[in-house]
Amino acid sequence: MIGKVTRGQDVARLLSYFYGPGRRNEHVDPHIVAGFRLPMALEPGTDARDDWDFRHLVGVLTSPLDTLRHTPLALPIWQCSIRADPTDRTLSDDEWADIAEEVMHQTGFAPRGDDEACRWIAVRHADDHIHLAVVLAREDGRNPNVHRDYYKVANACHIAEERYGLTRTAPADRTAAPRPTRAETELAHRQNWPEPPRTTLRRHVATAAAGAENEGDFFAALEHAGVLVKLRHSARTPGEITGYAVALPHHNNQQNQPVWFSGGKLAANLTLPRLRKRWSAPGEGNRFDRRPFGGVELTHEERSAAYQQAARATATGTWQMRHIQDPAVRADVAAATSDVLHVTAALTGNRELARAADFYDRAAREPYGRQPPLTPYGTNLRTAARALALSGIRGQRGNRPSLVGVLSHLVVQLAALIEAIAEHRQLQQRAAQAAAARKAAAQLGRLSRPAPRPPSPTLPRTPPNYTAEQNAARLAATGFPIPLSHQLADSPYRISAPTPTPPGPHRRRGPSR
16 A cells, blocks of 8 residues: 655645546546545535535635644645555445544544544545545644654555555665656656666666765766766865766756756665765765776776676675674675676676666665665675776677676676575565565576577478489389388388298108108
């Protein structure tokens, strides 16, 4: 069960959507299932044209705004849609009413037993979801507390899932990266882009951070990948960089300006302060030093050694995940594994590896944006990732045939390490992170299996090349009134054994004289 919160100003327009046909005529039998009063007393009527008349309901809901003792909130209308999983059973109106009351109680907008709380209604116009509309003004003249309302809604959804046996959703622990908005997804579909820009930028930033040793390498790697970078400077300390934003050259707004995404809008662990903590020299690099990235030309043996070093570091990480019980070590190894996976996917140019890295990202993060402490075990994996990034083995240059073996070995070791991390997340009772790790391991497992060989073409059977004498004998055998044996028909020169003559009647010899 998932809750989505939005804010607005016009409650009449919101009610028109609740009781309207919907964007695709999906709204059926809209009606109020719960509210601050009995649902029957709040149900809107119709006018002379048989259209919905919301004037009375709007006046009842918004009347506390006129008696506020404080300045009303800028967006006083709070809307929340609660949707059940498609695999869940259809809930009744009474069950949806109980869920709506639980949401209002957990958010604090209308706690149970509070007669001076906010006014609200819950409308159902489909089998799988309801909409809550709340006017953020208490009847005692105070403004309600809307801080962390999204997390409170998620807590209410988890209570409803346990109460009614519904599908459990992942906790709102900020381990999942922000999803592309509906507008971004529809824009990517109209422009025939393979994915929304937010997803592409997240992958570029994660790869650049994994292969960089300091801040200068990071920004140079982004520019090398064709990403636009905008730096945010401190207003107090000139020259100090406090943040950054990235954009794609082909993603512009209506004013033909790039659409920028800050690091925090991509993922919780991609903000500049958190990136500085993970680099080996966090105190350095506050000033932007542009350096060429990936321009180091190595020999073939050195490139192969970089992959072998990464495979050994990954195998060591698997052993550490299974035998070292320190939670800090395991958290750091899980975070560093994402670096190796992202760099490997970027250097090989393999789209399936990139998908595996995207799947694994959630399993690598700690809840609520916490940064795991750096340990020598995780540093070993990060060093291997930087060696891969500097090796210059790029997908657009083509993979050399002799490197396929070491690359396959690295993918196998990554799959084993991520399987161990999935078991660790399961022991921590983090089901969403464990599922993300298993999905990435399964993707790597499919890549590590050799492709099936195409079946060998079946050559047509060539008829035997008979001589003229053999053909004459075969024709004679075919036209003979008594069928000859199969051996004679195929081999006319084979002589069959003579048929033994049956013995005659046995004569008994008389006694010799």
